[in-house]
Amino acid sequence: MKEFSFEIHPVSNLIYLKATLNDQEILLLLDTGASSTIIDSSSILIAELFGSIIKTDELKFETANGSLVATEYIVEIFECLGIRKNNYRICAYDFISQGFLPDIDGMLGADFLLNHKICIDYPNKKITIQ
């Protein structure tokens, strides 16, 4: 069992976490209601300088605001909450051009957490994960 501190994002009220995409440090919002992890396209472009990123497919997503098309990539190293995944599939989308929050690099979705037990302690801003 590992424990991590988190912060609450001031606008979205979602949990704000640090992650690593190859050797690029990124900030993600935890969205357990999202089926897939999705990262800003610009962050993918920079992370490509530090390790392998392979484009695989284009996927259609249904969101609260309608559907969008995102590109799927296989990333050499993706790490968050002390969990390191090699050759991990993530989706990329141009967050900034869509007017999304400029201070984050993406959303950590349920796909990352599927095989883990996770406990969120909001008052103490701690996540424990197993």
Added chain:
Amino acid sequence: MQNEKEFLPIEKIVKLFPNEFVLLGNPTFENIRVTGGFVLDHNKTKSDLARNAKNSVNGFTKTAVTFTGEIDHNKRYLL
């Protein structure tokens, strides 16, 4: 490359490059907050910063992009 640049605290980075996306080499963090780094590049748009990144990250083993502007606190997100 790293030796030619100066490590700057985030307060100074915000003053020098207000309302921009800043690419930092070997960034430091306190929990999730960036506390400083070597400024490799800065730009008003993140996509331009990312497109130029290959010319500026030489010699750095880790990078991060930080936004020095204010976020709109009146906006709400339904995710």
